[in-house]
Amino acid sequence: MNHVVLIGFMGSGKTTVGKALSEQLHYPLYDTDIIIEMMEGKPVAAIFETDGEETFRRYEKQIITELLNSREPSVIVCGGGTPCYSRIIDLLNECAVTVYLHVSPDILYQRLKCNIEKRPLLKNKPNLRKFIGELLQQREAVYNKAQILLNTDALTPEETAEEIKARLSLLLHK
Numbered sequence: 355m356n357h358v359v360l361i362g363f364m365g366s367g368k369t370t371v372g373k374a375l376s377e378q379l380h381y382p383l384y385d386t387d388i389i390i391e392m393m394e395g396k397p398v399a400a401i402f403e404t405d406g407e408e409t410f411r412r413y414e415k416q417i418i419t420e421l422l423n424s425r426e427p428s429v430i431v432c433g434g435g436t437p438c439y440s441r442i443i444d445l446l447n448e449c450a451v452t453v454y455l456h457v458s459p460d461i462l463y464q465r466l467k468c469n470i471e472k473r474p475l476l477k478n479k480p481n482l483r484k485f486i487g488e489l490l491q492q493r494e495a496v497y498n499k500a501q502i503l504l505n506t507d508a509l510t511p512e513e514t515a516e517e518i519k520a521r522l523s524l525l526l527h528k
């Protein structure tokens with residue numbers, strides 16, 4: 355089996371689905387944001403503020419490369435922007451099974467509007483709904499390169515994990 359990598363916009367449920375999936379598959383779970391926060395000893399928002407986004411993107415690439423090099427299969431949860439820089443999506447598709455958790459922009463907006471503090475990209479946006487729609491549209495060109503595309507609007511995290519598991523066995527037994 356391969357690593358399974360969850361990608362998708364902020365608020366798409368990657369972390370919650372990742373936990374359910376790692377339990378169902380009995381794989382260890384790694385979350386790039388959490389690893390970077392532990393490595394740097396500060397939250398993502400503080401890293402953006404003091405070191406800048408470019409530095410954060412460099413950390414993401416470094417962590418992803420290390421995780422993909424591990425022989426033990428794992429569930430890897432990416433930050434929303436991780437696959438969109440330095441052609442990381444191609445690296446992920448080469449070394450893992452990638453899963454895009456698609457959530458419609460209205461639902462993302464409802465989830466994210468009360469959860470801005472931890473997410474530096476969403477701060478001080480005069481029209482948050484519009485910003486989310488535009489950034490999602492821009493990033494979907496990358497997200498849609500994933501090997502498994504799932505619309506999760508109507509699914510619970512457990513149902514999403516079960517669907518991923520079913521799609522993984524179809525993919526791996528092709």
Ligand code: S3P
Binds near residue numbers: 365433472
């Ligand atoms: C980001 C998403 C965040 C975090 C950082 C940047 C992005 O992760 O990596 O704030 O560029 O979309 P989540 O998707 O877990 O919120």
